[in-house]
Amino acid sequence: MSTLEINDLHVSVKTDDGDKEILKGVTLTVKDGETHAIMGPNGSGKSTLAYSIAGHPKYDITSGTVTLDGNDVLAMTVDERARAGLFLAMQYPVEVPGVSVSNFLRTAKTAIDGEAPKLRTWVKEVNATLANLNLDATFGQRSVNEGFSGGEKKRHEIAQMELLDPGMAILDETDSGLDIDALKIVSEGVNRFRAKDAKAVLLITHYTRILRYIQPDFVHVFVDGRIADQGGPELAEELEANGYDKYVKAAVTAG
Amino acid sequence: MGLDVSSHLHPVGSFDLADHPVPTGREEVWRFTPLKRLRGLHDSAPLTGSEYDVKTEAPEGVAVGYRPVAHSDRGLSGLVPTDRISARVWQDTTRVLTVEVPAEAEVAEPVFINFTGTGVAEAASGHLLVKVGAHATATVVVRFQGSTTLAENVEVAVGDGARLTFVTLQDWSDDAVHHSTQHALVGRDASLKHVAVTFGGDVVRHDVTATYSGPGGDIEMLGLYFADAGQHIEHRLFVDHNAPKTRSHVTYKGALQGQGAHTVWIGNVLIRKEAEGIETYEENRNLVLTDGCQADSVPNLEIETGEIAGAGHASATGRFDDEQLFYLRSRGIEEKEARRLVVHGFFNDLIRRIAVPELEEQLAATVEAELSKNVLKED
Numbered sequence: 273m274s275t276l277e278i279n280d281l282h283v284s285v286k287t288d289d290g291d292k293e294i295l296k297g298v299t300l301t302v303k304d305g306e307t308h309a310i311m312g313p314n315g316s317g318k319s320t321l322a323y324s325i326a327g328h329p330k331y332d333i334t335s336g337t338v339t340l341d342g343n344d345v346l347a348m349t350v351d352e353r354a355r356a357g358l359f360l361a362m363q364y365p366v367e368v369p370g371v372s373v374s375n376f377l378r379t380a381k382t383a384i385d386g387e388a389p390k391l392r393t394w395v396k397e398v399n400a401t402l403a404n405l406n407l408d409a410t411f412g413q414r415s416v417n418e419g420f421s422g423g424e425k426k427r428h429e430i431a432q433m434e435l436l437d438p439g440m441a442i443l444d445e446t447d448s449g450l451d452i453d454a455l456k457i458v459s460e461g462v463n464r465f466r467a468k469d470a471k472a473v474l475l476i477t478h479y480t481r482i483l484r485y486i487q488p489d490f491v492h493v494f495v496d497g498r499i500a501d502q503g504g505p506e507l508a509e510e511l512e513a514n515g516y517d518k519y520v521k522a523a524v525t526a527g
Numbered sequence: 528m529g530l531d532v533s534s535h536l537h538p539v540g541s542f543d544l545a546d547h548p549v550p551t552g553r554e555e556v557w558r559f560t561p562l563k564r565l566r567g568l569h570d571s572a573p574l575t576g577s578e579y580d581v582k583t584e585a586p587e588g589v590a591v592g593y594r595p596v597a598h599s600d601r602g603l604s605g606l607v608p609t610d611r612i613s614a615r616v617w618q619d620t621t622r623v624l625t626v627e628v629p630a631e632a633e634v635a636e637p638v639f640i641n642f643t644g645t646g647v648a649e650a651a652s653g654h655l656l657v658k659v660g661a662h663a664t665a666t667v668v669v670r671f672q673g674s675t676t677l678a679e680n681v682e683v684a685v686g687d688g689a690r691l692t693f694v695t696l697q698d699w700s701d702d703a704v705h706h707s708t709q710h711a712l713v714g715r716d717a718s719l720k721h722v723a724v725t726f727g728g729d730v731v732r733h734d735v736t737a738t739y740s741g742p743g744g745d746i747e748m749l750g751l752y753f754a755d756a757g758q759h760i761e762h763r764l765f766v767d768h769n770a771p772k773t774r775s776h777v778t779y780k781g782a783l784q785g786q787g788a789h790t791v792w793i794g795n796v797l798i799r800k801e802a803e804g805i806e807t808y809e810e811n812r813n814l815v816l817t818d819g820c821q822a823d824s825v826p827n828l829e830i831e832t833g834e835i836a837g838a839g840h841a842s843a844t845g846r847f848d849d850e851q852l853f854y855l856r857s858r859g860i861e862e863k864e865a866r867r868l869v870v871h872g873f874f875n876d877l878i879r880r881i882a883v884p885e886l887e888e889q890l891a892a893t894v895e896a897e898l899s900k901n902v903l904k905e906d
Binding site: 350353367 | 848849850851853854855856857858859860861862864865868869871872873874875876
């Protein structure tokens with residue numbers, strides 16, 4: 273079980289013109305068993321939130337707290353966060369030339385569990401997970417993300433999520449750039465994961481399209497580094513009809 | 528005195544030592560090399576040392592042995608010394624270690640030449656000739672280890688339609704100085720895979736040139752090197768496309784770690800006017816693992832005809848990619864293990880392409896041993 277609590281989080285990045293504040297006080301709690309969608313226009317800071325929680329060195333946490341089941345996430349190294357049960361499915365997964373997918377998955381699983389998985393069951397599990405995501409068995413011999421199509425990269429991210437089995441998964445624009453078939457395959461993967469006991473999911477997206485396949489419990493509208501509105505699934509439908517305009521205008525007025 | 532060399536892409540050689548003055552270090556071909564650490568190889572140190580031991584393993588059908596120069600095929604490849612060290616070795620050579628693969632022989636097992644140096648005080652010299660008959664297939668692996676001061680000339684002659692994999696593995700002790708001048712002649716529709724793997728030694732400098740005796744020849748050059756503190760590792764390559772429809776593909780990858788680690792890669796390619804329809808690509812990548820290292824990487828391409836299938840080169844030198852490390856660590860993998868994966872991955876593709884199964888495991892183990900010196904060192 274996992275509960276992620278984000279409290280008044282402020283995050284900056286270094287730019288040529290000095291530090292720029294991207295997150296301006298984010299407060300959000302995701303309990304186990306819940307799926308939260310974060311929706312917002314480009315540049316609103318959605319990805320910054322995801323990468324800050326995962327511990328990317330580019331982002332500087334200036335104030336606020338993030339805890340996972342009460343443990344201070346911000347005090348952990350990147351790999352400690354993953355071992356504590358956090359997973360980030362990235363929008364732009366990174367190529368690691370010469371490292372095979374199967375070696376990578378086994379190494380990560382060993383790191384997360386603290387012991388090597390049992391060979392026979394592990395191979396079966398990997399093959400089944402890849403097959404569910406429409407990735408064939410030779411996929412394991414390819415170098416991590418190297419030469420993958422956009423859809424393959426996203427399906428590989430979901431395969432990792434299912435195999436590493438974190439308590440809390442953050443999906444950063446996993447739907448972007450996917451055609452409808454790939455979107456369905458990826459959504460089925462996420463739903464398989466959610467069907468397990470006590471999984472928490474934070475789904476970051478620009479579009480409402482993926483929410484037709486992955487039903488969120490809560491929807492948060494993210495504008496200018498803050499949560500501008502929140503509600504149930506019906507809020508996504510309203511955004512679908514009316515877009516982000518009224519929130520963006522309000523933020524400009526407030527700013 | 529000295530030869531009139533207008534460009535190092537048009538080298539002019541000579542067997543006459545008088546044509547090769549002692550280099551000063553300002554010459555284009557010597558400017559990267561620490562001459563002071565060559566123990567006089569480039570000057571006049573006697574090359575008569577005998578502090579080494581050579582053991583050969585030859586599969587059936589391959590003749591390996593020393594022949595007096597007069598009864599050898601020395602010069603078969605067309606090697607003409609273009610530097611003083613090579614000219615001195617040529618002058619002093621009395622015997623030629625000859626590997627002869629008869630025409631049409633299919634030799635699955637590699638020929639091994641194991642050279643073990645046993646001292647650095649007296650400089651030694653040698654001449655190796657690898658001769659592969661038409662339509663034959665063979666693999667020759669030269670393994671160097673121990674302590675030495677060695678200058679050598681190497682000739683490789685690949686007959687028409689033949690296929691040769693030629694590997695030198697420089698696994699020297701820290702005090703070795705090794706200068707090697709190599710020339711390969713690749714026959715019509717023949718292919719040569721030339722592999723240089725350099726881990727050890729104080730100064731290792733290899734000057735490798737290759738050319739074609741007919742159209743359709745294919746040269747692949749693969750290199751893997753790992754320089755530690757204070758080491759100088761220099762690979763100079765020159766492919767002379769002098770025949771139509773020939774191909775050359777060069778990939779060298781290196782890692783550097785420790786104060787004063789220095790690597791040099793020179794990738795020269797000349798496409799002569801008559802070399803229509805050729806294809807060439809050169810690539811050098813360096814991974815800098817610590818502060819205090821220097822990687823020089825210089826590709827040169829001179830094109831005298833536009834009627835070619837393709838020509839290109841790439842060179843990149845960089846540190847660990849932070850995004851790669853973040854990605855791996857975000858999956859729970861500890862930083863050291865992530866670095867280890869990235870470095871093995873960097874070399875893996877190259878090791879696979881060498882495709883000599885007898886060496887694969889050893890190379891992966893050597894990379895691991897090098898990593899333990901810095902990247903994986905216990906704090």
